[in-house]
Amino acid sequence: MKRAGGLATAALTAAALTVLLTGCEGVQSALDPAGHQAGRIAGLWWLFLGVLTVIYLLVLAGLLIAAIRPRRRGRLHQGPAFAKEPPIERRLTRGLTAWAVGTGVIILTLTGLSYAVDRDVLGLTGRAELEIEVTAKQWWWQVKYNDPVPSRSFETANEIRLPVGVPVRVVLKSQDVIHSFWVPNLHGKTDLIPGRVNETTLTADREGRFRGQCAEFCGFQHANMALDVLAMPRDRFDAWRAAQLSSAPAPGDALQEQGRQVFLSSACVMCHTIHGTSAASRVGPDLTHVAGRLSLAAGTLPYNKGNLAGWIADPQRIKPGTRMPVTGLSPDQLQGVVAYLDSLK
Amino acid sequence: MSARSEKPVIRRDGPALGEAETHRRLSLSWATPPGLWGWLSSVDHKQVGRRYIVTAFVFFLLAGLLALAMRMQLSGPERTLLSPDRYNQIFTMHGTTMMFLFAVPVMEAFAIFLVPLMVGTRAIAFPRLNAFSYWVYLAGGVMLWVAFILNAGPDVGWFAYVPLSGPQFSPGKRVDFWAQMITFTEVAALAVSVEIIVTVFKQRAPGMSLNRIPLFVWGQLVTSFMVVFAMPAVMVSSSMLIMDRLIGTHFFNPAEGGDALLWQHLFWFFGHPEVYIIFLPATGFVSSILPTFARRPIFGYTALVLALFATGFLGFGLWVHHMFATGLPHLGNSFYTAASMTIAIPSGIQIFCWIATLWDGRPRFATPLLFVIGFIVVFVLGGLSGIMLASVPLDSQAHDTYFVVAHFHYVLIGGAVFPLFGAVYYWFPKFTGRMLSERAGAWNFWLFFIGFNLTFFPMHILGLIGMPRRVYSYPAGMGWDGPNLLASAGAVILAAGVATFLGNV
Ligand code: HEM
Ligand SMILES: [Cu+2]
Ligand SMILES: [Cu+2]
Numbered sequence: 001m002k003r004a005g006g007l008a009t010a011a012l013t014a015a016a017l018t019v020l021l022t023g024c025e026g027v028q029s030a031l032d033p034a035g036h037q038a039g040r041i042a043g044l045w046w047l048f049l050g051v052l053t054v055i056y057l058l059v060l061a062g063l064l065i066a067a068i069r070p071r072r073r074g075r076l077h078q079g080p081a082f083a084k085e086p087p088i089e090r091r092l093t094r095g096l097t098a099w100a101v102g103t104g105v106i107i108l109t110l111t112g113l114s115y116a117v118d119r120d121v122l123g124l125t126g127r128a129e130l131e132i133e134v135t136a137k138q139w140w141w142q143v144k145y146n147d148p149v150p151s152r153s154f155e156t157a158n159e160i161r162l163p164v165g166v167p168v169r170v171v172l173k174s175q176d177v178i179h180s181f182w183v184p185n186l187h188g189k190t191d192l193i194p195g196r197v198n199e200t201t202l203t204a205d206r207e208g209r210f211r212g213q214c215a216e217f218c219g220f221q222h223a224n225m226a227l228d229v230l231a232m233p234r235d236r237f238d239a240w241r242a243a244q245l246s247s248a249p250a251p252g253d254a255l256q257e258q259g260r261q262v263f264l265s266s267a268c269v270m271c272h273t274i275h276g277t278s279a280a281s282r283v284g285p286d287l288t289h290v291a292g293r294l295s296l297a298a299g300t301l302p303y304n305k306g307n308l309a310g311w312i313a314d315p316q317r318i319k320p321g322t323r324m325p326v327t328g329l330s331p332d333q334l335q336g337v338v339a340y341l342d343s344l345k
Numbered sequence: 346m347s348a349r350s351e352k353p354v355i356r357r358d359g360p361a362l363g364e365a366e367t368h369r370r371l372s373l374s375w376a377t378p379p380g381l382w383g384w385l386s387s388v389d390h391k392q393v394g395r396r397y398i399v400t401a402f403v404f405f406l407l408a409g410l411l412a413l414a415m416r417m418q419l420s421g422p423e424r425t426l427l428s429p430d431r432y433n434q435i436f437t438m439h440g441t442t443m444m445f446l447f448a449v450p451v452m453e454a455f456a457i458f459l460v461p462l463m464v465g466t467r468a469i470a471f472p473r474l475n476a477f478s479y480w481v482y483l484a485g486g487v488m489l490w491v492a493f494i495l496n497a498g499p500d501v502g503w504f505a506y507v508p509l510s511g512p513q514f515s516p517g518k519r520v521d522f523w524a525q526m527i528t529f530t531e532v533a534a535l536a537v538s539v540e541i542i543v544t545v546f547k548q549r550a551p552g553m554s555l556n557r558i559p560l561f562v563w564g565q566l567v568t569s570f571m572v573v574f575a576m577p578a579v580m581v582s583s584s585m586l587i588m589d590r591l592i593g594t595h596f597f598n599p600a601e602g603g604d605a606l607l608w609q610h611l612f613w614f615f616g617h618p619e620v621y622i623i624f625l626p627a628t629g630f631v632s633s634i635l636p637t638f639a640r641r642p643i644f645g646y647t648a649l650v651l652a653l654f655a656t657g658f659l660g661f662g663l664w665v666h667h668m669f670a671t672g673l674p675h676l677g678n679s680f681y682t683a684a685s686m687t688i689a690i691p692s693g694i695q696i697f698c699w700i701a702t703l704w705d706g707r708p709r710f711a712t713p714l715l716f717v718i719g720f721i722v723v724f725v726l727g728g729l730s731g732i733m734l735a736s737v738p739l740d741s742q743a744h745d746t747y748f749v750v751a752h753f754h755y756v757l758i759g760g761a762v763f764p765l766f767g768a769v770y771y772w773f774p775k776f777t778g779r780m781l782s783e784r785a786g787a788w789n790f791w792l793f794f795i796g797f798n799l800t801f802f803p804m805h806i807l808g809l810i811g812m813p814r815r816v817y818s819y820p821a822g823m824g825w826d827g828p829n830l831l832a833s834a835g836a837v838i839l840a841a842g843v844a845t846f847l848g849n850v
Contacts, residue, residue: 026824028811030742041738045809048739052729059696059725066704067718092644092701096694103693107686107732114736115679121738122675138514177509178605180670180745184811188741191671193606194508195599198672215670215745215813217502219509220429223816299820320429 028184028211034231035186036203037121044117048110055106121187124201128169132160136172136179136192136214138323139221140285140298145241146171154244155273157285158298160212161230163237164204172198177219183212183229191216204231211299220321226299247276248288248344259340262333271324274344284324291344297322309338375467388472393479394458395776400479401451404486406843408442411435413840416800420833422821432817433500434519438493440503441523444619445530446486448761452626453537455768456565458776460541463559465550470543471536478536485529492522499523502815504616505586507597507608512590521590527583531576538569560643563650564629567657568622574661575618582611606671613664621660623757625653627764628695631717634764634771635699638714639706645698652691652698659688669740678737685735692728696721712786716767719794720759727755730805745815748808754801766793766846773850785849793842799835803828 025032033039133144140158147153160183162168172181174192181200182189185208190200214225232240251257263269264278271283279287293303300319301307313334315324329337362370377387387393414435418427427435461469469475492498499519501510510520545566549558558566586608588594595601597608628649636643643649665673665681699721708714730752733739743749766789773781807828812819819825 026810028823030809030811038742041742044736044738045733045742048733048736052732056726056729059700060722062700063703063718063721066700067708067710069704071707088705089644092705095701096645096648096697099697100690100694103690107689110732110736111683111686114682114738117736117738118675118679177514178506182813184742188738189670189744190741193671195605196672211811213811213813217506217509217745217815219501219514220433222813223429223818 027209028213030184030188032185034204034206034208034210036124036205037187037201038185039205040117040120041188044113047113051106051110124167124203125169125199128167128201130163130166130168131171132168133171133173134160134181134192136174136176136181136218136225138176138219139214139225139319141225141227142282142285143227145244152245154241154288155286156244156289156293158226158295159228159230159293161232161237161240162202162204163234164207164231166234167201167203170200170202172200178216179214179218179225180216181212182215183210183227185210186229189215202229204229207231207233209294213299221319224298224300224319226295228294228299230294243292243345244289248274250276251340252343253339255336256340256343259333259336259338262329262337263340266329266333267325267327268337287341287344289344291342297324305338305342308341309334312337312341386476388468388476390457390461390469390472390475393472393476394454397450397454397457397479397482398776400483400486401447401454404442404446405451406847407490408439408447409840409843411439411442413836415439416833416836418817419819419829421830422823422826423818425818427817429817430500433815434493434496434498436815437499437502437523438489441489441499441526442486443757444503444623445527446482446489448623448757449534449619450482450530451765452565452568452623452761453534455626455630455772456541456569457537459772460544460562460565461548463562464545464548464553466544466548470540470548474536475540478533478540481529481536482533485526485533488529489522489526492519497522504609504612507586507589507605508599510586511597512593513598521587524583524587524590528580531580531583534572535576538572541565541569542573559629560632560646560649561626561629563653564625564627564632567653568625571618571622571625571657571660575615575622578611579615582608582615585611606668609668609671610664613667614661616667617664618660620753620756621656624760625656627720627761628653630764630768630771631699631720634713634717634767635702636706637771638711638717639703639708641702641706643698644701644705645694648694649698652694655691656688659684659691663688666735666740669737670744675737682735682737686732689728689732696725711770712781712783712790713767713771715787715790716763716770719790720763720767723755723759723763723794723797727752727757727759730755743808745813746808747804747812747814750814751801751804751808754797754804758797758801763793766790769846769850781849785845789842789845789849791842792838792845796835796838796840796842800832800839801835803831803835807832 030038030045031042033042131146133146135142135144142155142157143160144155145153160170170181172190172192174194176194178194179192180189181192183202186202186204187200190198192198208231210229210231212227212229214222216222218225251260260277263274269279269281271281273280273282273286273288275286275288291303295302296307296311297315297319301311311318312327312329314326315322316326377383377389377392414427415432418424418432457469457475461467489498497517497519499505499522501515501520501523505520505523508514510523545558545562549555585594585596589596589598589603595603597603597605599605632643632649662684663681665678666685669678669681699717730748734743734749734752770781770786773779807825808814810824812823812825819829
């Protein structure tokens, strides 16, 4: 019986390991680190996994042998255990003591290692050269690049771009419920809690596109509250940053101009900002450079013109419960608005 | 004057009564009164215990059906079987029901039935309080489920974090039902704990000193003390939530000087001990079943009792490991890492003693023993992933992902449901006078064991490769499809295992 159990477990483990080894690369994986902190944590993870697997196998082996080892025939034990102390009892007690001490030593070592990595990961705090302020809202991320010179600050949404190799301080706030900021390829998570200000530090070691996702249940659309993280070389980052500082470009043709009129004269202005126009509300994401983003509605849809039109036409179908209402634009109006927004690179 | 109105002379008691008359009178006062009313008003601990067990299993099945629904929804990316609103209610109801209406009550139920028998007393202390606790518990559970069926089920998770569960973000009655249910079930749990403590301390048979009570009774005794210290925290916090919601207090409202983290501290001060409240009675099952089927007295009675004490004590010093991501001071977090890891020592001792008992015994692999072996295989893995989660850096990645879902099902199902099934097979004849089929028992075990691992092992991987918990759907192309499908298939096998169990009883 037990042997079959061991076999089943072994088969399961093997199957699981295959999945594990093929699956750990990914845009949202703690096992595919692209940053200093995530790298240290992943290292710690493999170490813990190694040590604890050995312990697990020891326990399983002990259990297996205990279950199937050959027994001497003869009398069964009799009487309560505490009444007598046969030699076997003494040997087992010695085994127990060794086991407890062994567990203690391993626990102590693992605690020490964990503490060391914790310190190391925190070591980057204070060396940041760039500050980003992330405010979580039900169910999207407002992202502000703060600069001591106010005219060099700007705002975007659901997207963070970082220069490779530069520690970035991320200030975390929430205005409604608790959310959690998590970009596993770069670092572990930190909660955003109303009434408190938290912070974390990110450093990307290589270029790449990563995905982050809200990790604390925050209501109806918790599942669709993701963000894109782009790590890029310093010069490309600076160029992007300079472009973000500019106001929205003027409409390039009549359709776009019509779209701008519609945007500014319909409900959109009550919630959105487009710098360079009269739209300056902050209920929803800043749309000044919306067409330059990688995705729409907090990672719900990849950015393209079709998806943009689909979103504006019926956000409630794409992300039920989202705080953006259906605005009931006519097809003509919609076409104009989409053309206009799609020109806001 | 008619003969009827002649009152018999009652001699109160004493040897003068005679044996037969004493017996008749005692039977009259101990027996359950006849009829429906008698059935309803019964205070017999065996009857109340059985009632508790059956009710708890009904809740287990209901919550299990919800789990199946979740697994169907998540079997592939972007499935639309359940709406977001339904899904959020369902995972909340599943967690809440499993923790508050199944796991804790079923353990109490076994205590109510078995502890008086084991310490050799006729009835549990405070039998009326005992019956009362059952009805309060039932009322809480029924209220919650009726609300759910009427689409007013709670939808904020089983730990109902504020401000999401507060008046501003959860208007309506949903969370009120949840908070009220907490109060009901916690009153029941407190009542039972007091009964168990008094029964064990005051009603043991002559000669049964504390160092001779069965390990099952020790487990229930330590658990009862834990309940007495832990449950008030959640009753206080859920009452504060009710006040915030219904009479406009601001305990948890940061805008008015309240604090969102206060809820988390209060909840987890209860919530962490809660898992030991579920696990320690289960260790009692294991320590009862093992010697019987290993055919050897348990090894390390004293060590096992001390391990219970240590767990019961340390269990109160760990709660912050649920809050590592909230930005509390780092040095403090490190303390909770150390404390959380320390609890592995008593657990390790227990595992050693059980394996040693088996080692030196001459085991007969009946169904209860199979479940005990399954318990060790599964629970130890859950304990080891717990050591990972105790580490602040590792938890910062694994927290609130499917890794945690895997971990706590390994410890809760491994640590409580496996022993529980073993206990049902073991004590069924005592409860009902009938043996369960051994053949069906073996099927039950293997389906459950294999299904369980298929369902929950892949979730470890899912968490590490980025899947957060409590999501009603997920995009394709994240590498999550395979493990999710495997988990859903496993859930079907798991359900077949539970169905075999139902067929058997
Ligand atoms: C019978 C088989 C079971 C299956 C297939 C199952 C499945 C699941 C799944 C898939 C989730 C995650 C939902 C999500 O995060 O979206 C979950 C959550 C949970 N389960 Fe289970 N479960 C089972 C049994 C149990 C048992 C026996 C317990 C407790 C004794 C339990 C306690 C919980 C808790 C507390 C949660 C967390 C709910 C929350 O996030 O608020 N489950 N279960
Ligand atoms: Cu969120
Ligand atoms: Cu969320």
